[in-house]
Structure formats: structure tokens, C-alpha cells
Amino acid sequence: MELYLDMLQQLQSEGRAHVTSSEIGAVTGVSPEKVRQDLFRLGSEGKPKVGYEVAQLTALIRSAFDLDSPKKACIVGLGNLGRALAASAIWSGAGFTLAAAFDRDPSVIGTEVAGIRVRSVAEIFGVVKAEGIVVGVIAVPAAAAQETADLMVNAGIQAIWNFAPVKLRTPEHVVVENQSLAWGLITLSHAMKSQIR
Amino acid sequence: MELYLDMLQQLQSEGRAHVTSSEIGAVTGVSPEKVRQDLFRLGSEGKPKVGYEVAQLTALIRSAFDLDSPKKACIVGLGNLGRALAASAIWSGAGFTLAAAFDRDPSVIGTEVAGIRVRSVAEIFGVVKAEGIVVGVIAVPAAAAQETADLMVNAGIQAIWNFAPVKLRTPEHVVVENQSLAWGLITLSHAMKSQIR
Numbered sequence: 308m309e310l311y312l313d314m315l316q317q318l319q320s321e322g323r324a325h326v327t328s329s330e331i332g333a334v335t336g337v338s339p340e341k342v343r344q345d346l347f348r349l350g351s352e353g354k355p356k357v358g359y360e361v362a363q364l365t366a367l368i369r370s371a372f373d374l375d376s377p378k379k380a381c382i383v384g385l386g387n388l389g390r391a392l393a394a395s396a397i398w399s400g401a402g403f404t405l406a407a408a409f410d411r412d413p414s415v416i417g418t419e420v421a422g423i424r425v426r427s428v429a430e431i432f433g434v435v436k437a438e439g440i441v442v443g444v445i446a447v448p449a450a451a452a453q454e455t456a457d458l459m460v461n462a463g464i465q466a467i468w469n470f471a472p473v474k475l476r477t478p479e480h481v482v483v484e485n486q487s488l489a490w491g492l493i494t495l496s497h498a499m500k501s502q503i504r
Numbered sequence: 505m506e507l508y509l510d511m512l513q514q515l516q517s518e519g520r521a522h523v524t525s526s527e528i529g530a531v532t533g534v535s536p537e538k539v540r541q542d543l544f545r546l547g548s549e550g551k552p553k554v555g556y557e558v559a560q561l562t563a564l565i566r567s568a569f570d571l572d573s574p575k576k577a578c579i580v581g582l583g584n585l586g587r588a589l590a591a592s593a594i595w596s597g598a599g600f601t602l603a604a605a606f607d608r609d610p611s612v613i614g615t616e617v618a619g620i621r622v623r624s625v626a627e628i629f630g631v632v633k634a635e636g637i638v639v640g641v642i643a644v645p646a647a648a649a650q651e652t653a654d655l656m657v658n659a660g661i662q663a664i665w666n667f668a669p670v671k672l673r674t675p676e677h678v679v680v681e682n683q684s685l686a687w688g689l690i691t692l693s694h695a696m697k698s699q700i701r
Binding site for chain 2 (some may be wrong): 397
């Protein structure tokens, strides 16, 4: 679905009004049948020969993924990865604003990253409440990940995007999306071995 | 399986000799039955009451994922993300050495990142051959991702770890592992919406 969205947004920027399931399939590497199934489940049917309305379909996917409702996020851990995430262009495309950044290193606290002043993690409780921050990004070392998650949960964070290779213990109402780079590399290693066989 | 590995390596560093499926399950959040199934598929059976040998099981998983055979990698794109990856501690744990880094920005070429001198992408063909590099990491903007993949494939790269939100066109023999951060954020947004319902 993310692939469809990329393609549709590309078409929209080119001013295209319609797209067929075959075209979507050709670009995304998904079979046209599967494309039609996916989009039907989402509530959209293409017209024969004409296809789907690009603008309508884009809006439908963005709505299904809730990408247009504004959501505030914070990052804890401003090492290389935290800085890369803070400076990246990914936030606004999914409706997020990066509203705060926290670290516990005194030499990092007070510096600016991507236009945001880094604060002490000790301030997280007050800042999350005051700013209405709902998402917390964990970009700290593995050993500090659980402690950081606990702080976030106590502060009222609803969802955690976790880059540490750690299975976090969190209450059921908190959404956790794991994106460990170490695991990505392990998966790649495994895929290479399978391919060579 | 990545979760099991993390836990086992932790136990090993603590000097533990045995572990039961219940213990593995409690830490990883997987049911003990599923743990036993997973490990049986891998070729390991625990002894009643005693459990699994930690060292043997760790070696078995590392071998299944091919984490101990040495493999050389290169990064193309030394922006924030490329720098974060270059400096991260993930490589050696999966058997990788970061052997080269490439960029096309003249102000970046010649600088050092994580102890490696950044070269011009024009040099990729020769360097990959000379060094025997098998993995390429794409950390360039989306618009340059396909072109970078083509360069890597021409140079003889066998596997690509792609951080750009782009579906790459590559020959069948090339392994591609996509790790788009933009997609991670979209998935998180979707999960939050489902949770709230």
C-alpha cells in the first residue's frame, strides 16, 4: 500500500488524472489482480478502460493510514541516528510534526538539531503533556531503551517507534513499531544465504 | 528469531549454560510452544527440565542466518542517515565489515566518516571489484536510488540494503532488503489509527 501511495503521489505531482491497475502493477511489481483486490478492500473500484481517479485514490489511502491528521512526535537520543531522523523529510508526509528532542548527555542538551533545542530527558513528562505529543521515537542505545520506553509511557505517549534491538515491555494500549537496523542487517544476511543456495 | 538471538547472546555474556523454552518465551513474548517449534525447525531439541544449551543454540541461529561468515559492505550517500549507519555498531554482529563509502557531493568526497575516506561514486566499480564488496547500502535521496542501484548491480554487488522509499528494479539474482523509514512511519500511523478504534 505504501508503494501504491508513492506512485500515486508521483502521478499527482505530474498532473495525471487517471491510472489503471495494470499501470500501478507495472510500477509497484504487484499483479494487476492483486492491485484491484487491495483497492477494492479499501473501498475503491476502477472504471473499465479508464481506471482509478488518482486524486480520489490518493486521498483514500492517506485517510486509511491516517496520514493527514496532525500528530506530534518527540525523539529521545540525539546520536547519529536520532539526528538523521530529526533532519529527515519523512515527518510531514505522514502528518507528523517533530515537536521535541531529548537526550541525557549534558554536552548535547541545549544544542539545536533540525531547528529544535535538545532538552534533558528529565523534562519529558512536562513537555509531552504541554505539547500534546503522542509519538515517541527511541533512538538510544539498547541498554537504555526499556527505561526510555517507561518514561514515555509515564508521560502519556500513545505510540513508540523503536530503533533499539530490544523487545519493549509496554502496556497494551501503547502501539509499538520496531525498526531495529541490526535486525534489518540480519534479515539481509539470511536472504543472501538463501539466494546463494 | 532475532529476538531469540538477542536474548541468547545476553545469557551467554552472563555465563549461563542452559535456558528453557519457558524462559525464552517469557523474555521474547513468544509462547513456549512456539519457541519449541521454531527451535525444532532449526534442528535443536531441548532436554526436559534442563532446556537448551545456550552456546550451541546461539551458534545454530548464527549459522542459520550466516552471521559469522565475513562479508564486505559499502554505503552510497553520506548524509545524516549514511553517517548514522556508518558509525553504528550493527555491522560486526552480523559478520559485516564496512569497507567503503561513496558520495557524489564534492564537499563530502575526501572527508572521513567512521574512519573511512569517502570516495566519489565514479570509483564504485573499481573499488567493489578490488575489495570484494558484496553488499551495497543505499542511503541517497529517493530520486537517486534507482540510478545508485544500477551502479551497484553493474559493479557486481549481490545484495542491496535500501533505505530509499523506492521499489528498485534489479536483476533476479540481486537480493534487496527494503528499510524505508518513511514506510515505517506510515505503518506506525496506521497502527495508531487501528488501536484507537
